[in-house]
Amino acid sequence: MLKARRKWTPARLGIYAFLLTAAAFFLLPLYIMLVTSFKSMDEIRLGNIFALPLHITMEPWRQAWSTACTGVACEGISGGFWNSVAITLPSTVLAIFFGALNGYALTFWRPRGAQILFGILLAGAFIPVQVMMFPLVRVLATLNIFSTLPGIVMVHVIFGMPIMTLLFRNYYLGIPQELFHAARIDGGGFFRIFVQLMLPMSLPMIVVAAIMQVTGVWNDYILGLVFAGREHLPMTAQLNNVINTTTGTRMYNVNMAATILTALLPLAIYFISGRWFVRGIAAGAVKG
Known part of the structure; x- marks a missing residue:
């Protein structure tokens, strides 16, 4: 019985395919945001949004927190x-x-x-x-x-x-x-x-x-x-x-x-x- 339960039936494959698709749907935008936040603007302009950053920089995070413009003031969020x-x-x-x-x-x-x-x-x-x-x-x-x-x-x-x-x-x-x-x-x-x-x-x-x-x-x-x-x-x-x-x-x-x-x-x-x-x-x- 245990071996029968572990077989890759079409129903089991369909469930895993659905779960992986749903996970990718939610995680892919998060991945893009994360890797983009560690890139410089010169690297972003290369156009490959899925690539990992060649040179990791924390400067965008510092700017977002303390110097980004939120209207008239530029004090970050x-x-x-x-x-x-x-x-x-x-x-x-x-x-x-x-x-x-x-x-x-x-x-x-x-x-x-x-x-x-x-x-x-x-x-x-x-x-x-x-x-x-x-x-x-x-x-x-x-x-x-x-x-x-x-x-x-x-x-x-x-x-x-x-x-x-x-x-x-x-x-x-x-x-x-x-x-x-x-x-x-x-x-x-x-x-x-x-x-x-x-x-x-x-x-x-x-x-x-x-x-x-x-x-x-x-x-x-x-x-x-x-x-x-x-x-x-x-x-x-x-x-x-x-x-x-x-x-x-x-x-x-x-x-x-x-x-x-x-x-x-x-x-x-x-x-x-x-x-x-x-x-x-x-x-x-x-x-x-």
Whole structure:
């Protein structure tokens, strides 16, 4: 039986061919960006984009980080990196906290009309961002937080709330109700049970939610461009300014280095936390 399973059947060959094609589809652009970022412009002009660099240079990376023009200023994308960090950290922490709180309340306390509220909240996940953008601009302008750091953080928390609530609600559905009832008998209140019991048990789902929220906020362009203001432009917006700068020679190696630097953090988080992500999904992210 073991030998029969190892035979290269047409189905097995087709699966491997599909997997290799899919891997090449995603990895080939990354390879081109990587090798181009280590080449000089003279070498890039030779036209062989697949060739390895003859003389590796780190100058494009230095320029992308500290001297590339992002409009009027030529200070690289380092400022955008710290802006993205300042936006992503509170947006992730607040979205996870409120999403876990909503999921906990909807699962164990079940207030009147909980299903209707949950349905309304999920409906927000299917409304396009562009539809809600103008009303949000008016609301934030009325609150005097438009083009500010609290404003862009609030927008990301609002848009992350539906999926965060769904993840935690489905995760908490797998926790026995008897555990909650025992905590209630022991005198636990709403927030005490949530902080001391539910949150410590939610580590796999917190990792899943963090990966999804960090990736979504870090890679966002349109919301940061509209709501962050000039002082808090995220890294993606500054990357767009670097690539679309029309003054002087187009520096393809600098553009590629800036692109990789922008994508580096979410890639690192995913590779470091990948096994936790799979555990969290298996523990209940797709239940319910």
